[in-house]
Amino acid sequence: xxxxxxxxxxxxxxxxxxxxxxxxxxxxxxxxxxxxxxxxxxxxxxxxxxxxxxxxxxxxxxxxxxxxxxxxxxxxxxxxxxxxxxxxxxxxxxxxxxxxxxxxxxxxxxxxxxxxxxxxxxxxxxxxxxxxxxxxxxxxxxxxxxxxxxxxxxxxxxxxxxxxxxxxxxxxxxxxxxxxxxxxxxxxxxxxxxxxxxxxxxxxxxxxxxxxxxxxxxxxxxxxxxxxxxxxxxxxxxxxxxxxxxxxxxxxxxxxxxxxxxxxxxxxxxxxxxxxxxxxxxxxxxxxxxxxxxxxxxxxxxxxxxxxxxxxxxxxxxxxxxxxxxxxxxxxxxxxxxx
Numbered sequence: 001x002x003x004x005x006x007x008x009x010x011x012x013x014x015x016x017x018x019x020x021x022x023x024x025x026x027x028x029x030x031x032x033x034x035x036x037x038x039x040x041x042x043x044x045x046x047x048x049x050x051x052x053x054x055x056x057x058x059x060x061x062x063x064x065x066x067x068x069x070x071x072x073x074x075x076x077x078x079x080x081x082x083x084x085x086x087x088x089x090x091x092x093x094x095x096x097x098x099x100x101x102x103x104x105x106x107x108x109x110x111x112x113x114x115x116x117x118x119x120x121x122x123x124x125x126x127x128x129x130x131x132x133x134x135x136x137x138x139x140x141x142x143x144x145x146x147x148x149x150x151x152x153x154x155x156x157x158x159x160x161x162x163x164x165x166x167x168x169x170x171x172x173x174x175x176x177x178x179x180x181x182x183x184x185x186x187x188x189x190x191x192x193x194x195x196x197x198x199x200x201x202x203x204x205x206x207x208x209x210x211x212x213x214x215x216x217x218x219x220x221x222x223x224x225x226x227x228x229x230x231x232x233x234x235x236x237x238x239x240x241x242x243x244x245x246x247x248x249x250x251x252x253x254x255x256x257x258x259x260x261x262x263x264x265x266x267x268x269x270x271x272x273x274x275x276x277x278x279x280x281x282x283x284x285x286x287x288x289x290x291x292x293x294x295x296x297x298x299x300x301x302x303x304x305x306x307x308x309x310x311x312x313x314x315x316x317x318x319x320x321x322x323x324x325x326x327x328x329x330x331x332x333x334x335x336x337x338x339x
Contacts, residue, residue: 011094023287024339025270025303031067031333033060036326039306039325041081041123041249044295048106051295052082052091053306053333054280059093061109064304065296067333071109076102079126083133085148092133092146094121101135101144115151117144123164130189136163136176143176145192155192159185165209169232170216170263177206177220184220185232186207202226208250208261215276220253221247221261227271229279239279243269251296251303256338258282262305264292268336287334303336 020279038058039080044051044064048327051062059073061083078097084106085091093102094117101115118137126133126148133146134157143157161178163185168174173195174184182203186196200206210219216232221243227250229239246264253260266289270282291307309330313323 014206025336026174026339027285027287027334028337029067029335031062031335032329033062033069033331033333034329035060035331036308036328038326039254039270039293039308039331040079041223041293042295043082043084043295044304045084045086045106046297046299047086048084051304054079054081054093056235062333067335073102073104073109073111075111080122083124083126084270085126085128085131085133087128088131088148090148090151092124092126092148094124094135096120096122096138101133101146113151115146115153115155117146118142118156123166124163125166127168127174127189129168132189134166134174134189136166138162141180143187145189157187157192157194159187159194161185165220167209167211167218168213169211169218170213171233175209175211175218177209177222178209179205179222182206182222184218184235196235196332198230200228202237202240203228207248210250210252212252212254212273212276212308214254217273217276219250219252219259219271221250221269223247227259227261227269227323229317235263238277241271241281244284246292248292249294251294252319253298253301254297256301258301260296260303262287262293262294262303265289266291268294268303268305285336287336291334299337305334305336307332307334 013323048067053060058165061070083092091106103112118140120139121135123136135144145155161181163176166176204224208221218230221227224240244263251260259271261269267284288307291305309327
């Protein structure tokens with residue numbers, strides 16, 4: 001995922017439902033965060049009740065229940081994501097502009113060390129089975145592998161593409177969406193071998209990915225307003241449903257059997273899993289344009305989405321991109337809860 005630096009500020013009410021049963025998620029509150037830097041991923045430590053928010057050159061750490069500012073992790077240039085290895089009391093940030101990962105103590109938020117990884121580290125995630133952290137490197141088109149206990153790089157996964165959303169399946173393998181390849185790569189987190197490649201013929205630029213480990217089901221969405229349900233073993237297509245534009249992240253709630261896709265156009269798509277092979281849309285809830293990434297709280301089922309008011313100024317030269325500026329005082333976290 002790239003820093004969010006586009007779209008205008010707006011908060012709406014519920015979007016229209018395309019099914020008879022609509023999930024009753026609503027925007028309940030907003031946690032303000034000072035500063036006008038760009039942002040990308042947000043991560044929740046459900047057990048520790050903390051939110052980790054990438055914010056340009058730092059990570060803001062918030063109390064997940066109150067929005068209170070707990071602290072910051074500084075000097076993370078171009079930070080994209082945060083991974084938490086709670087059992088080891090370590091956290092990790094992917095610093096895209098520096099080709100490094102910052103390893104920190106989740107109790108004190110103090111930096112332990114910086115780790116050199118592949119070029120352009122973007123998404124970052126922890127696999128509890130292997131006790132390893134993985135960074136999706138966009139400029140070197142591979143995945144760096146870090147021992148979460150000591151912060152040492154132990155290898156590289158040669159996926160040959162730009163990884164986005166990732167999740168671990170019941171078989172212990174990791175599934176990662178390759179945005180530039182329109183496929184899901186499946187690799188072993190211990191041997192680092194790519195075991196399978198699942199083509200996504202109906203998805204353009206896949207980004208958001210979640211996994212139902214009980215039923216071996218992959219949920220993946222991209223930039224063409226479509227999500228797919230795939231068999232995690234065979235790769236067989238099971239279902240296809242519409243989403244919003246600019247999908248960038250996904251989540252799965254196994255307790256209530258719901259799949260979420262956050263869309264940059266300003267809504268949250270909610271899909272109900274009625275069985276392993278039966279899915280129905282519960283409609284879309286309006287969030288805010290620019291709210292394209294999300295974190296799902298496994299304890300409360302709340303959805304957290306970073307967003308801001310961004311002003312676009314056209315360039316004098318029509319061939320050049322407009323200038324984007326985040327308005328001071330408008331960055332924060334939208335908190336969506338089911339009522």
